[in-house]
Amino acid sequence: MDLLTFQLDGTRYALPLDAVAEVLVAPAVRRVPAGPPGVLGLAEACGRIVAVLDLAELLGRSAPPGAPRHLVRFAPPHDRSALAVGQPLGTGTGTPGAGHVVIAGVPHVLLDTAELLKRASGG
Amino acid sequence: MDPSHYLDLFVAEAREHLGAASELTAGLATSEAPEGALRELFRHLHSIKGMAASMGYAAMSALAHDAESLMERLREGGLNPGAAHGVLEGTLACLERMVEAAERRTERVDDPERASLQDRLEREVRGAAGPGAPAYDAGGHATPARRGPDLAAGCVRIALIVRRDASFPAVRAALVLGRLAKLGRIVRTEPPMAALRMGHFDGRLLVTIVSEHSARALGVKIAAIEDVATFTLGPAEAPGEPARPEAAKLSLRVRADRLDALLEDAIDLMSSLGRAPGLEREAKTARRLYDGLVDVRLVPFEVAARRIERVAQELGRRLGKPVRLEVAGRDVRLDRGVLDGLTDPLLHMIRNAIDHGIEPPEERRRRKKPEVGRIGIAIKRRSASLVVTVRDDGRGLDPRAIKQEAIERGLIGPAQAVRLTDPEALQLITLPGFSTSAAPNEVSGRGVGMDIVRSGVETLGGRLRIETRPGRGTRFEMTFPVGVALIPAFLVRAGGEVFAVPLSALERIAVLDDQNTEWRDGARFLSEGESTIALTRLDERLGLAPDPAPPAPMVLVCPSPYGARGLEVDAVLDRREIVVRPLPAPLQAVPLYAGAASLPDGSIALLLDLPAVWGEEGRG
Numbered sequence: 119m120d121l122l123t124f125q126l127d128g129t130r131y132a133l134p135l136d137a138v139a140e141v142l143v144a145p146a147v148r149r150v151p152a153g154p155p156g157v158l159g160l161a162e163a164c165g166r167i168v169a170v171l172d173l174a175e176l177l178g179r180s181a182p183p184g185a186p187r188h189l190v191r192f193a194p195p196h197d198r199s200a201l202a203v204g205q206p207l208g209t210g211t212g213t214p215g216a217g218h219v220v221i222a223g224v225p226h227v228l229l230d231t232a233e234l235l236k237r238a239s240g241g
Numbered sequence: 242m243d244p245s246h247y248l249d250l251f252v253a254e255a256r257e258h259l260g261a262a263s264e265l266t267a268g269l270a271t272s273e274a275p276e277g278a279l280r281e282l283f284r285h286l287h288s289i290k291g292m293a294a295s296m297g298y299a300a301m302s303a304l305a306h307d308a309e310s311l312m313e314r315l316r317e318g319g320l321n322p323g324a325a326h327g328v329l330e331g332t333l334a335c336l337e338r339m340v341e342a343a344e345r346r347t348e349r350v351d352d353p354e355r356a357s358l359q360d361r362l363e364r365e366v367r368g369a370a371g372p373g374a375p376a377y378d379a380g381g382h383a384t385p386a387r388r389g390p391d392l393a394a395g396c397v398r399i400a401l402i403v404r405r406d407a408s409f410p411a412v413r414a415a416l417v418l419g420r421l422a423k424l425g426r427i428v429r430t431e432p433p434m435a436a437l438r439m440g441h442f443d444g445r446l447l448v449t450i451v452s453e454h455s456a457r458a459l460g461v462k463i464a465a466i467e468d469v470a471t472f473t474l475g476p477a478e479a480p481g482e483p484a485r486p487e488a489a490k491l492s493l494r495v496r497a498d499r500l501d502a503l504l505e506d507a508i509d510l511m512s513s514l515g516r517a518p519g520l521e522r523e524a525k526t527a528r529r530l531y532d533g534l535v536d537v538r539l540v541p542f543e544v545a546a547r548r549i550e551r552v553a554q555e556l557g558r559r560l561g562k563p564v565r566l567e568v569a570g571r572d573v574r575l576d577r578g579v580l581d582g583l584t585d586p587l588l589h590m591i592r593n594a595i596d597h598g599i600e601p602p603e604e605r606r607r608r609k610k611p612e613v614g615r616i617g618i619a620i621k622r623r624s625a626s627l628v629v630t631v632r633d634d635g636r637g638l639d640p641r642a643i644k645q646e647a648i649e650r651g652l653i654g655p656a657q658a659v660r661l662t663d664p665e666a667l668q669l670i671t672l673p674g675f676s677t678s679a680a681p682n683e684v685s686g687r688g689v690g691m692d693i694v695r696s697g698v699e700t701l702g703g704r705l706r707i708e709t710r711p712g713r714g715t716r717f718e719m720t721f722p723v724g725v726a727l728i729p730a731f732l733v734r735a736g737g738e739v740f741a742v743p744l745s746a747l748e749r750i751a752v753l754d755d756q757n758t759e760w761r762d763g764a765r766f767l768s769e770g771e772s773t774i775a776l777t778r779l780d781e782r783l784g785l786a787p788d789p790a791p792p793a794p795m796v797l798v799c800p801s802p803y804g805a806r807g808l809e810v811d812a813v814l815d816r817r818e819i820v821v822r823p824l825p826a827p828l829q830a831v832p833l834y835a836g837a838a839s840l841p842d843g844s845i846a847l848l849l850d851l852p853a854v855w856g857e858e859g860r861g
Contacts, residue, residue, distance in 0.1 A: 160825075
C-alpha cells in the first residue's frame with residue numbers, strides 16, 4: 119500500500135495515498151465560532167470550501183505551534199474535508215496491520231479518513 | 242448481465258414513470274380523459290412492464306401488462322375512464338410497493354394484492370370487450386359509437402370571433418388567448434400578441450394550438466369561454482416545428498456531479514468576468530449560464546408529493562384510518578439530489594404518522610377529534626436553507642415514556658435519563674434500535690425507522706428537530722442546505738470576524754447609539770418611540786471576544802414570527818451578491834450557519850442562519 123507520511127508530537131502517521139486527493143500549502147483557515155473542537159475551520163482549496171480537521175485535537179495530542187503548513191485534502195467521498203499537517207511530509211510503501219503500518223521498518227499509526235471525520239463529528 | 246447492477250437506475254426510472262402515471266390517473270377521476278393523456282399513461286405502463294421484465298421481476302411485469310391492456314380498452318373508447326380510475330390507482334400503488342421491495346433487494350418482488358388486482362383488471366378488460374358491452378363518452382355516459390380517430394389530439398387551427406359588444410376588445414382577445422393557453426401550447430396567433438397589446442384587433446382571432454385534448458373536447462371548452470361569439474376548428478400543421486411537442490418531452494439523465502462541476506465553472510467565470518472592466522456583456526452571458534444550470538438541477542416538490550400522497554392514501558385505506566394529507570409548497574423547486582434523498586425520510590415519517598401517530602377513528606371520536614386524521618407537509622426556502630416540516634394531529638409523544646423505553650432497551654442509563662430535557666428525550670427516538678414495529682404503544686407511537694430518517698437527513702447535510710404536544714400531535718422540522726446558490730447579502734463584522742446576513746432576512750439597518758438604546762433587566766433594547774426591539778450581540782452569541790472599540794456599531798432589524806429582532810454588529814461592511822456553498826461535514830451540524838461564501842479577497846464569510854441565531858429554529 120502506498121502511503122503519505124507525516125509526524126505529529128513525535129509520532130509518525132500514515133494515510134493511504136488512495137484516500138488523498140491533493141496536498142497543498144495551507145491557505146488561511148477561517149475559524150468557525152461554535153464549531154466542533156476537532157475542526158480548525160474552513161479553507162479554500164482549488165475553488166472548494168473545505169473543512170480543516172485538527173489532527174492533534176482529534177487524537178488528543180499536543181498541537182505544534184503556529185499555523186498549519188500543509189493541507190491534505192481527502193479523496194472522494196470525503197473530498198470536502200482536509201487535514202492540517204506540519205512538516206515533514208513523505209511517502210512510503212507498507213503492509214497495513216491493525217491500526218498501524220510498518221514503512222521501511224518504522225511503525226506508523228495508520229489513519230482512516232472516515233474515522234477521523236466521525237471523531238470530528240463527535241461520533 | 243447482472244441486472245442488480247442496474248437496480249438504482251431501475252428504481253429511479255420506475256418511480257418517474259409511476260409518478261407521471263399517477264398524475265394522469267388522477268385526471269381520469271375528475272375530468273374527461275383526453276386521448277393524449279391515455280396514450281401517455283399507456284406509455285408509462287409499457288415502460289414499467291419492459292423495465293421490470295428486464296430486471297427479472299415477472300410479477301411486476303405481469304401486473305403492468307394487465308394495466309396496459311386496460312389502457313388499450315380505454316383508448317378504444319370501450320370503457321368508462323371513471324370506472325377504470327379505482328383499479329388503476331390500486332395498481333399503481335401496488336407497483337410502487339413492488340418497486341420498494343426491489344429497492345430493498347427483496348428476494349421475490351411481489352405484493353399480496355397483486356393477484357386480486359390482476360383479476361380486477363382482467364374483469365374490466367373482458368367486460369369492456371364483451372358482446373354488447375357499452376361504450377362511454379368522456380363524461381361517463383353510454384354512447385353508441387367508439388371514439389373515432391378524427392377526434393385525436395394534435396395541432397388544431399381555431400378561428401374565432403370575439404363578442405362585438407365587449408368593451409376593450411383587444412383586452413378581451415388577450416384574455417381569450419390566456420384561456421386557450423391552458424388547453425395547449427399556442428404556436429401562432431393572428432394578430433400577434435404584441436399587436437393586441439397595442440390595441441390592434443378587428444374582432445377576428447386565428448390561433449394555432451398543439452393540444453392533448455381531442456378536437457371535440459376543445460370545442461366544448463372554447464364554447465364555454467365567455468367572450469367567444471363564434472368559432473371554427475380544423476386540423477393544422479404546427480408551422481416550422483412539427484417535432485417540438487415530442488422533443489420538448491425528451492429528457493436526458495446526467496450525473497449530478499458533472500452538472501455540479503459545470504456549475505462551479507460557471508460561478509468562477511461569472512465571478513472573474515464580474516470583476517473585469519469592459520466585459521459586462523460577457524458577465525451577463527455567464528450569469529445566464531449559471532441561472533440555466535441552477536435551473537436544470539431543480540425539480541418541483543410536486544414530483545415527490547404525488548408519490549407521498551399515493552402511499553398515504555393507500556396506507557390509510559389499509560389500516561382503516563382515514564387521513565387527509567395537506568401539502569404546502571408543491572411548487573417549491575429544490576435540488577434533484579436533495580429531493581431524492583428527502584423522499585424516503587418523508588415516506589418513513591408519513592407511514593409512522595398513519596400507523597402509530599394517528600388514532601383509529603373510534604379513539605379520535607372519544608378524544609373529540611375529527612375522525613379524519615390530518616397530516617401536513619410544508620416545504621419552504623429560508624435564505625440558503627430549505628425547511629421541510631411534517632406535522633400530524635395524532636396522539637403525540639410522551640418524553641417520560643420515551644426515556645423509560647430507552648432505559649429498558651439499554652440505550653441510556655437511568656442517571657442519564659434524569660439529566661435529559663424533554664426535547665433531548667424526544668431525540669432518543671432517532672437512535673438505532675429505539676423501537677420496533679412490533680411494539681406499537683403509547684411510547685413507540687413513533688420510532689419505527691426514525692434512525693433511518695435521521696441518517697437520511699444528515700446525509701443531506703440537514704438537521705432534524707422534533708416537537709410534540711401529547712394528545713395533540715407531533716411536528717418534525719428538517720433543515721437542509723439548498724446547494725450552491727447566489728444570494729444578495731450584507732457583510733458584517735463582529736468580534737473581528739466577517740459574516741454574511743441574507744438580505745431577504747432583513748427589514749432595515751439602524752445606527753446604534755446611546756440615544757436609541759435602553760437597558761431593562763440586564764438586556765439591551767433598541768428604542769424607537771413606543772416600540773422596543775430586543776438586541777442580540779452577534780459576538781456574544783458566537784462566543785467571540787468583543788471588539789473594544791467597534792468602528793460603527795449597527796443593528797440589523799429582522800422580522801420574525803415572534804416579533805422583530807435586532808442583531809448588533811460592530812460594522813456593516815458591504816452589500817453584495819455572494820455564492821453560498823453548503824458547509825462541508827462535519828460543520829453541517831452547526832446550527833448557526835446556512836453556508837459559507839468565498840469573498841474576492843480570498844477570505845471566507847459564514848452565512849448566518851438567523852432563526853438559529855435567535856434560538857427560534859424549530860419553534861412554532
